[in-house]
Amino acid sequence: MKTYRIGILGCRSRGTAAAKAYHAHPRTEIVALCDLVPERMEQLGKIVNVSTHFTDIDEMIQETQPDIVAIPTATDAHYPLCMHVLEHGVNIEVEKPICTDLVQADAVLAKAKEKNARVVVHHQRRVSPTMQSVAKELEDGKIGDLRYIYACGKGYYAGYGLMNIGTHVVNNMIRFGGHCRSLVTQATAGGRDITPEDVLPSPSGMGTVTGEYVTASLQFDNNVTGTLIQQRFPKVDSDAYVLELYGSEGRLFWSELKGAWLLSTPHYIPDGTHDQWEKLTPIYPEHYDNTSGADADDYCMVDEYVNALDEDREHECNGEEGRHVLEILMGIFESAIYGTRVELPQQNREHPLIQWRNENGLGNPKDMPRDYGTWLKVETERLYD
Ligand SMILES: NC(=O)c1ccc[n+]([C@@H]2O[C@H](COP(=O)([O-])OP(=O)(O)OC[C@H]3O[C@@H](n4cnc5c(N)ncnc54)[C@H](O)[C@@H]3O)[C@@H](O)[C@H]2O)c1
Structure with a gap:
């Protein structure tokens, strides 16, 4: 070998x-x-x-x-x-x-x-031991037909969160939902709709971003739909970084911190008898030495x-899949700024936020600090002072 x-x-x-x-x-x-x-x-x-x-x-x-x-x-x-x-x-x-x-x-x-x-x-995360256990339960039919996917980030300022954790979150969603055909986004900054002035250079060199609070509704292959929550929380919260698959006969839950879980009832009824979540055993490659x-x-x-x-x-995480993740992220920005449903893959490959600035005669946004903590301080002052 x-x-x-x-x-x-x-x-x-x-x-x-x-x-x-x-x-x-x-x-x-x-x-x-x-x-x-x-x-x-x-x-x-x-x-x-x-x-x-x-x-x-x-x-x-x-x-x-x-x-x-x-x-x-x-x-x-x-x-x-x-x-x-x-x-x-x-x-x-x-x-x-x-x-x-x-x-x-x-x-x-x-x-x-x-x-x-x-x-x-x-x-x-897409090939992690806990995600492999989710994939196995789904393949074995444990939750029946997949209908809906809920996913959430860690609570970074949303535009940056999308490019950072959102890439993982979206990649996890497409592993199970298939490719995204269209999407619709809600986005706000400072408690109001976003404007071209809210388009900013991302912290950590992740391109151009916008939106303090972003929620996207996604249509995947095979009639599966999903919701992606990417909102700024008062504090970054890794517990919020979850993926949940809703099937006709049960649910599968994945969390970076809490691992993978199965609920084997068709509908969740919080009455103490239908909420028996079962922790799944992670699936490691046999030669992995912890x-x-x-x-x-x-x-x-x-x-x-x-x-x-x-x-x-x-590879499961090949370049085509990585590019599709970016198509979804750019689609989320495009839908947020124009208030329209965006079909994927998009014909126009230019960055929608730069294009929006140009359409409004604004050119490239001014420089921002690269470090996220400093960036957030400057942005918070701009929005709220
Ligand atoms: N997958 C994850 O869980 C995860 C977590 C955090 C960050 N990230 C990603 O990781 C990346 C950042 O990683 P990092 O913080 O280690 O990066 P970094 O920029 O801090 O370090 C990059 C290193 O590459 C070197 N380098 C840059 N250009 C070079 C060149 N031309 N020739 C030789 N060396 C060169 C630099 O000197 C530096 O030491 C980002 O893309 C981020 O999104 C992924």
């Missing part, structure tokens, strides 16, 4: 998580680290026992011939770095969201096709990549 050769491009927070997962997997070997900051490679190199370091991407690829380059960098660097690595015809795994707009995402997928390389987007230091969800991403390459098929 082939051992896949891995290059890690970006050795800070998410690069460390990715490297630990590739290091722990028996079928992958990290052959090189690459970063502009040598100290970060030194630090990570000690953790994953890799002393081959580069500050130049081309040198890394030419000298070490990786099968996959992981690109765990800030979102605004995804597009140029994906294009750079794909030019070499190497498979990539890029952190989520795939890019900051659809023009970029289309270009990345076109380049991958031209170079016959695979694109994977790091939406690790003492390895690798996060189980990240490990599952690696395991799925190994299996996909072995079987010459797409």
